[in-house]
Amino acid sequence: MLKTANIIFILWVTVLITTPLYAENYIVRAAIMVAMFSSLALSWNIIGGYAGYPSLATAAFVGLGSYVGAVSQVNGVTMLFSWVLATISVGVVSSLLGVLLLRLRGHYFAIGSIVLVELFRLIASSWSSVTGGGNGLNIPILRWDPSTVASFFLSVMILLMILTYMMNIFVSNNRLGFGLKCIKQNEDAANMVGINTTLYKVIAFMLSATLCGTVGAVYASWSGYIDPTESFQIVLTLKVAVMAMLGGAGTILGPVIGASTFVVLEEIVWVNFLDWNRAILGILIVMIIFFLPNGIIKLGILRIFKEKLNQKFKDNIK
Amino acid sequence: MTSTVLELHSLARSFGGIKAVQDVSFTLRKGEIVGLIGPNGSGKTTLVNCITGVHKPTAGKVVFYGEDVTKQKPHQAAQRGLCRTFQIVQPFPEMTVRENVAAGALFAQKINSLSKALDKADEYVNFVGIHEMADIPAASLTLANRKKLELAKSLAMDPKVLMLDEVNAGLNSGEIIGALNLIKKISQKGISIIIIEHLMKVIMTLSERIIVLHNGELIAEGLPTEIINNPQVIKAYLGEKFAKRLMEEKND
Ligand SMILES: Nc1ncnc2c1ncn2[C@@H]1O[C@H](COP(=O)(O)OP(=O)(O)O)[C@@H](O)[C@H]1O
Ligand SMILES: [Mg+2]
Secondary structure: OOOHHHHHHHHHHHHHHOHHHHOOHHHHHHHHHHHHHHHHHHHHHHHHHHOOOOOOOHHHHHHHHHHHHHHHHHOOOOHHHHHHHHHHHHHHHHHHHHHHHOOOOHHHHHHHHHHHHHHHHHHHHHOHHHHOHHHOEEOOOOOOOHHHHHHHHHHHHHHHHHHHHHHHHHHHOOHHHHHHHHHHHOHHHHHHOOOOHHHHHHHHHHHHHHHHHHHHHHHHHHHOEEOHHHHOOHHHHHHHHHHHHHHOOOOOOHHHHHHHHHHHHHHHHHHHHHHHHHHHHHHHHHHHHHHOOOOHHHHOHHHHHHHHHHHHHHHHHO | OOOEEEEEEEEEEEEOOEEEEEEEEEEEEOOOEEEEEOOOOOOHHHHHHHHOOOOOOOEEEEEEOOEEOOOOOHHHHHHHOEEEEOOOOOOOOOOEHHHHHHHHHHHHOOOOOHHHHHHHHHHHHHHHOOHHHOOOEHHHOOHHHHHHHHHHHHHHOOOOEEEEEOOOOOOOHHHHHHHHHHHHHHHHOOOEEEEEOOOHHHHHHHOOEEEEEEOOEEEEEEOHHHHHHOHHHHHHHHOHHHHHHHHHHHHO
16 A cells, blocks of 8 residues: 555656656756755754654765765776775774764764764865865766756765665664664663664664765766865755754655655745745754754644545545 | 573663662573662663663673673673563553564564464463553553563563563552463463562562662662561661661561
């Protein structure tokens, strides 16, 4: 049986993937961003939503993925394989860092994870022989016509969005997800019922990071150029966490709703107020904390949709 | 002869300069109920924490079914069947009662499917008598029911040894009788029980043996009647008058 959340997700993916057929370029671009940020927010959801560890390391792993992808492509690796390399590297690096970082709890963990972003940026800008330092790296771009390129990257990002969505479904239906929910609510008690909390948290952190690496590498290939400041942005890290919370952290559809709302607002409304971008982000954070602690999803959107759907079924039967 | 389940060999644990537990040796047999008494701060909770891997002992050994488990982590203790309830109850507040109990079955018993664990949970929720609240969040239970939830959760972990750290504290006398019957029922399943308790009545009714801690040291071990006549125990914990009254009640 298909759940309401899955039906909404499938409809939304259909809308996104068909944008090249009917919409202008900048809408297709927005669709790519929606898919990309949905993937990131869905990834964040595993550690931040289920386990309740608000990681701010997203940008570190996106950036690392970009660099691994870019450096390997510059050194002659094919695009597709460079994405695989980026994914694997981020998976390995994040598990190792997870072992260190997840000794910290609460705010300390959040601070520790945001430090990674700065640390990685410093490494990328100092290790010039490999990364090109502050000058950045040019990546061979696809020599197809622009609209084909856009459709291609749209499909890839949507594929990642679907993968991260399925990862969320898998985790939440599994003992891993149940264990993470226990950890979120009472970590000591979780330990006492036999959950290897350290292991569970490291797995969650690794799952949260790995596909961010893929997203980074794909983004690098799409944009054709990366540099340290663009790749490791604290703002990106905050945005992803805000998106997930805006939609509803710890739910499967919430991060998609949050990311989509945020990107649509940003790409279509805020582009006209660029100088205000950060201020708006700040205001949004405060608003979520005070007015929407459980996210848009808890406003009953799902319920309304479900009722409509049931009504339709009934009408059809008649 | 009944088999030995748990042995402590000269167990000690200090916090900075404080010797919370020192040189405690003791053997627990299968299916027996042992009372653990002593004044506040005498090291009872610390002893349980050492047995369940929460604190690493500074000296000595914990042996479980012949295996040295001194260095175990809490989750390993749980999976082995060394289970405990907390002095201050520790539920997963937003999960339902049933889910709380299922967590015990899912992780300590390594049951693989969530639905099987939930079925198992129902069994224990019934056993402790909170089935009517199975679907409400643990946070909205009364204290007495939260304590029953702790018991159900521990039972779902399939314990070999169950350590009850002041499960009766804060309950009224009616609720305590309910808890007593429950503990007896648990013991009949063959689970060894260490019960920490200030109410001597409860201790005298349940325990086959009693051990007494004072300043972290084990000062006495014996049958309930031996303990309430032990001058050292009377001096350190019970007091003259109270010990006499307990004797009289026992003789009645
Ligand atoms: N985590 C801890 N850190 C420092 N001191 C502790 C800790 N746990 C217990 N203690 C100390 O150890 C002693 C024994 O405490 P506890 O085992 O809680 O006693 P009881 O349970 O018998 O009341 C007390 O002096 C207490 O202050
Ligand atoms: Mg205590």
